[in-house]
Amino acid sequence: MDVPCVRVAPKHGEAVRSRLADADVVADEFDITVEERWLYIPIRDVEEATDALEGSAAETEGKVIAYDVVDYAAPPRKTQTMPADILGWEPSYERLGETALLEEDDDERAREIARAIADSDLPLETVLNKASKIKGETRVRDWDVLAGEGTTVVHREYGCTFELDLAEVYFSPRLATERHRVAQQVTTGERAFDMFAGVGPFVIPFAKRGAECVGVDVNETAIEYLRINAERNGVEDRVTAICADVRSVAPEYGNWADRIVMNLPHSADEFLESAVTIAGDDCLVHYYDIQHEDDPFGPGERTIREAAEPAYEVSVETRRVVRSYAPHELNVCLDVRLER
C-alpha cells in the first residue's frame, strides 16, 4: 500500500527523521526504507510534515536539505505488535503525546483496550478514559487513569510543544489543523489577543511567527501552563499571560488588537462587547461557534454585527465548518474583519 513519505538523501536521514519525530508525524506503523539513492520516511500528515521541516536549513549549519514528499510502498512494520493484534479487533482511541485517550462507556471494554495498548509496541505510556463530559466555566473533564501515571502530557503540534494536565485544563488535539490555519495568517509585529487562551495552542504559534500576544484565561492552571509553554517554545518575551475573567481585562487593552481569537464556542456571544473594546482600528476576529447545521453561520454573524456596528464596518472573510460537533450540530469559525 502506498503511503506518503518524505524522501531525502540518506546522509540527511537522521536530521530529518528526528525533526519529523519531534513534530509527532512519523507513521510508526511503517518501516523507514532505503531504496537506490533515497531514504523514505513514512509520515502521518503531509502538511504537518512539511511544516515541521520548515527551517531545516537553519539547523544544519546553513546547508539546505532537499526533500520531496512522495507516495511510496513503505512496508508495514512486521515486528510491531499493535493493540488490534492483541484484541482481535480495532479499538478506537486518540493520541496526545505518549497518552492514549479513550471514549468508552463500558468500563470493562475500556480496561481491555488499555491493557492491549500498554502491551503493544506503540510508544504510549498512559491510557486515559473520558469519565465525564466537558463541564463548567473552565471546560475541563474528568478522566479515569487506566494505565501509566497521571494526566500530564507533552503534546507536539506543528513545531510547537505543549505541556498540560488534562485533568486541570481544556485541550483538544482535534483542533490542530484549524489552529494551524489561523496561525499561518499571523505576521511579525502584529498584536494578537486570545480571549480564552487555555495552555496557549493559538498564542504560542502566533508568538513564534513574531506576534506580540496577550492570552487571558479564568483557569489559573491553564495560565501557569501557558507561561510554561511560552518558555518551552522560547517565546516568553512576546507573551503576556493573564489569569482573569477577560471582561475585566478588556478595558486595559482598549483599541489594542490586530487579531482576536474567541474560542469559547457555546457562549462567545456573551463576550462580544469586550471583543469590540479590545479591537483596534482594523482587526480580524476568529469567532468560534456551535450551531445547528441549517444555519451554522447566521446567528454568529448577526450577533457580531449587533455588537460592532455602526462603530465598525463588519465584513465576514471566511465561513468555515471546523468539525461536526453532535448530530445536526456544527462547530464553525467565522473570520470577521472589523474596520473602524
Ligand code: SAM
Ligand atoms: N483556546 C484554548 C484552546 O483552543 O485549547 C482554550 C479553549 S477552551 C474551549 C475555553 C477556555 O476559556 C477555557 O480554558 C476556560 O477556562 C476559558 N474561559 C472561560 N470563561 C472565561 C472568561 N470569562 N474569561 C477568560 N477565560 C475564560
